[in-house]
Amino acid sequence: MTITRSEELTITTKELLMCLHKMAEVLEANREYLTSLDAAIGDADHGINMDRGFKAVLAKLPSVEDKDAGTILKTVGVALVSTVGGAGGPLYGTAFMQAGMAVAGKYELEPQDVLAALDAALKGVVMRGKADLGDKTMVDALTPAVNALRRALENGSGLTEALEQAAAAAEQGMKDTIPMLAKKGRASYLGERSIGHQDPGATSSYLLIRVMADVARELQTQQEP
Ligand code: ADP
Ligand code: MG
Numbered sequence: 001m002t003i004t005r006s007e008e009l010t011i012t013t014k015e016l017l018m019c020l021h022k023m024a025e026v027l028e029a030n031r032e033y034l035t036s037l038d039a040a041i042g043d044a045d046h047g048i049n050m051d052r053g054f055k056a057v058l059a060k061l062p063s064v065e066d067k068d069a070g071t072i073l074k075t076v077g078v079a080l081v082s083t084v085g086g087a088g089g090p091l092y093g094t095a096f097m098q099a100g101m102a103v104a105g106k107y108e109l110e111p112q113d114v115l116a117a118l119d120a121a122l123k124g125v126v127m128r129g130k131a132d133l134g135d136k137t138m139v140d141a142l143t144p145a146v147n148a149l150r151r152a153l154e155n156g157s158g159l160t161e162a163l164e165q166a167a168a169a170a171e172q173g174m175k176d177t178i179p180m181l182a183k184k185g186r187a188s189y190l191g192e193r194s195i196g197h198q199d200p201g202a203t204s205s206y207l208l209i210r211v212m213a214d215v216a217r218e219l220q221t222q223q224e225p
Contacts (some may be wrong), residue, residue: 001046004133005080007159008106008110008111008158008221009111009157009159009216009219009223010070010109010110011069011105011108011109011113011159011216011219012014012107012109013068013069013108014065014071014109015215015219016066016073016109016133017061017072017132018215019211019212019215020054020057020058020061020076021047021061021074021180022112022211022214022215023122023208023211024054024055024058024192024194026042026053026070026207026208026211027050027051027054027156027207027208028054028055029202030047030203030204030207031047031050031051031109032047033047033203034046034047034097034200034203034204035048035200037197037198037199037200037203038147038200039091039192041174041182041186041187041193041194041199041200042185042186042187042195042200043086043174043186044104045086046088046200046201046204047200048065049084049085049086049088050084050088050092051097052083052084052203053080053084053088054080054082056079056080056082056083056084057075057076057079057080057122059079060075060076060078061073061075061076067219068104068105068106068107069100069103069105069106069108069109069113069117070100070102070103070104070106071100071104072098072100072102073096073097073099073102073103073117074096074097074100074101075101075167076100076210077092077093077094077095077097077099077209078093078097079093080092080096080110081093081094081095081097084115084160085188087105087185087186088201088204091125091128091129091138092125092126092204094123094124094125094127095121095122095125095129095209096121096129096137097124098123098124098146098149099117099118099120099121099130100117101120102116102117102119102120103116103117103138105224111158111159111162111216112153113148114149114159114163114212115146115149115153116141118146118149118166118209119146119150121142122139122142122143123214125138125139125142125163126139129184130184131183131184131185132181133182134180135178135180135182135183135184135188135204136180136181136182136183136184136187136194136199136202136204137177137182137184137199138178138199138202138204138205139202139203140173140174140176140177140199140201140202141170141171141173141174141177141199141201141202141205141209142173142205144169144170144173145166145167145168145169145173145205145206145209146166147172148162148165148166148169149162149163149165149166151164151165152166158220159216160213160216160217160219160220163212163216163217164213164216164217166209166213167194167206167209167210167212167213170205170206170209170210171206171210173206174198174199174203174205174206175198175203176203177199177202178196178197178198179195179196180195180197180199181193181195182194182199185206187199202216204223
């Protein structure tokens with residue numbers, strides 16, 4: 001990491017790789033939790049899917065560790081699409097592939113690049129899954145996160161603070177899925193019975209953004225005297 005202007009973090013590809021490793025760790029640790037959420041309104045595989053997908057990602061990362069951030073993120077997306085079935089794999093796969101396109105060729109990500117990547121990820125999920133806000137999906141965690149990140153950067157916050165706000169917004173978005181009636185994916189088959197349960201995909205989205213905020217915080221702290 002280098003600090004450019006007043007405490008502005010930039011994320012190197014090495015740090016991006018570290019972040020992806022941490023995402024895999026957190027998904028492994030939350031495998032049962034995510035699966036139990038999916039047991040209530042789906043088919044009890046979301047934690048298994050995400051863990052399997054990110055294990056496949058970890059196996060692929062060594063082959064791209066010298067590449068640009070775009071190539072790394074696209075590789076993550078392809079690994080997810082090709083190893084995870086159901087809705088989650090293609091949706092997260094598209095998200096990472098689109099994020100990769102947004103930062104193609106870059107070896108260092110500035111705060112605006114992180115915003116562009118997350119925004120592209122969200123647009124990818126919406127393009128692929130056609131979910132609206134309020135349909136009780138990962139879109140309900142990702143949308144407030146991207147909005148909070150954009151707002152914080154516009155207001156002059158550094159990346160660490162902006163990602164912290166994005167994680168807080170994603171957490172709120174995740175909790176807000178509890179009273180929602182599912183309109184997309186397997187949970188929608190339950191109709192009214194989907195009400196009262198937290199959406200698994202919104203939960204994994206929150207966990208991934210939480211990792212981004214934690215990694216940024218860690219890098220920032222390391223740099224401070
Ligand atoms: P599956 O539903 O095929 O078993 P997962 O269990 O891995 O796949 O993922 C379920 C999650 O996928 C849901 O909790 C929801 O957040 C998300 N999801 C499902 N359909 C859509 C969609 N059309 N758009 C966005 N997210 C969706
Ligand atoms: Mg499922």
